[in-house]
Amino acid sequence: MARLNDEVGALLQEIADLILLTGGDAFRARSYEKAARAVGGYHADLATLDAKGLRDIPGVGTSTAGKITEYLSTGRMAKLDELRAQVPPGVREIMAIPTVGPKTAALIHRELGVSTVDELRAAAEQDRLGDLPGLGEKTAENIRHGIDQLRSGGGRALLDTAMELAEEIVASVGALPECHRCAYAGSLRRMRPTVGDVDVLATAEDSRPLMDALTRLPFVTEVLAAGPTKTSVRTSRGLQIDLRVVPPEDWGAAMVYFTGSKAHNIALRARAVKAGLKLSEYGLFRLTERGDRGSEGEKIASRTEEEVYAALGLPWIPPTLRED
Ligand code: DCP
Ligand code: MG
Ligand code: MN
Numbered sequence: 001m002a003r004l005n006d007e008v009g010a011l012l013q014e015i016a017d018l019i020l021l022t023g024g025d026a027f028r029a030r031s032y033e034k035a036a037r038a039v040g041g042y043h044a045d046l047a048t049l050d051a052k053g054l055r056d057i058p059g060v061g062t063s064t065a066g067k068i069t070e071y072l073s074t075g076r077m078a079k080l081d082e083l084r085a086q087v088p089p090g091v092r093e094i095m096a097i098p099t100v101g102p103k104t105a106a107l108i109h110r111e112l113g114v115s116t117v118d119e120l121r122a123a124a125e126q127d128r129l130g131d132l133p134g135l136g137e138k139t140a141e142n143i144r145h146g147i148d149q150l151r152s153g154g155g156r157a158l159l160d161t162a163m164e165l166a167e168e169i170v171a172s173v174g175a176l177p178e179c180h181r182c183a184y185a186g187s188l189r190r191m192r193p194t195v196g197d198v199d200v201l202a203t204a205e206d207s208r209p210l211m212d213a214l215t216r217l218p219f220v221t222e223v224l225a226a227g228p229t230k231t232s233v234r235t236s237r238g239l240q241i242d243l244r245v246v247p248p249e250d251w252g253a254a255m256v257y258f259t260g261s262k263a264h265n266i267a268l269r270a271r272a273v274k275a276g277l278k279l280s281e282y283g284l285f286r287l288t289e290r291g292d293r294g295s296e297g298e299k300i301a302s303r304t305e306e307e308v309y310a311a312l313g314l315p316w317i318p319p320t321l322r323e324d
Contacts, residue, residue, distance in 0.1 A: 009040030
């Protein structure tokens with residue numbers, strides 16, 4: 001319910017955080033923060049309200065109502081884009097540390113004058129973080145841990161972060177009326193601790209609404225590539241997300257392909273070739289007798305993973321065992 005309200009609430013909160021982060025008026029930041037909370041908890045869906053209805057939300061004035069209207073019609077808030085552009089890259093990097101949000105980054109930047117991850121590490125090592133208002137020893141500990149995680153780029157915690165992100169995306173994209181199915185694939189589905197990016201697969205007749213929903217998620221900071229079958233974005237946690245959309249009837253073959261691993265795919269393709277078949281992300285095909293190079297041949301399996309494995313004479317293989 002009211003996912004849009006949460007989404008808009010998160011963006012208004014980000015405006016509040018970035019105002020503080022960029023040394024803006026604390027009073028104005030507080031009013032955005034109030035509006036963010038009011039919008040997030042409001043009983044009516046924002047999409048059903050007109051300009052007057054928006055201004056009736058307690059804490060939402062003319063200027064905030066204008067930003068909400070702008071977001072509903074364009075998918076952007078110019079003010080937010082402008083603020084994001086003002087944040088120094090080092091501070092953005094601090095915001096990308098797992099467990100550090102813009103609010104904590106703002107506090108650290110403002111109170112300690114810290115604006116790079118290296119300076120932050122030094123501050124953590126000198127125990128200067130615990131002195132900050134509202135920042136206990138526990139938070140300081142989390143920050144030290146977060147920096148290590150960011151720098152090592154590995155470990156169990158990275159998988160947790162990626163999994164959390166994947167579940168949010170799958171919930172958002174999967175809830176769209178145009179979306180038939182949505183699930184994460186890639187190394188995350190194989191539960192690799194070194195997960196390099198978050199691969200998400202969805203099915204729909206029309207991919208457009210799904211791609212748009214992805215690029216508009218509040219934690220998406222940059223669109224790296226946008227196309228009808230694949231869109232890649234970067235998130236505020238620094239992780240990349242690849243969303244691929246295929247027709248509903250190809251879910252199984254696409255899921256096998258995008259779950260990988262690459263080595264597993266190579267092994268499956270070799271097995272297919274031996275049986276006179278051809279396996280791709282689009283399906284398992286029987287090559288025609290003429291060896292038609294132009295066409296893929298007759299599609300014999302693609303709807304479910306089980307169907308694809310069965311047609312190759314294999315039982316369904318659990319993703320964690322698909323390393324070769
Ligand atoms: N894939 C493939 N051949 C390629 C590229 C990709 O078969 N040349 C398939 C197998 C991969 C899947 O697509 O598992 C997703 O591609 P990624 O590059 O995201 O690879 P992984 O998710 O497996 O690993 P990483 O943790 O590096 O993201
Ligand atoms: Mg991947
Ligand atoms: Mn990928």
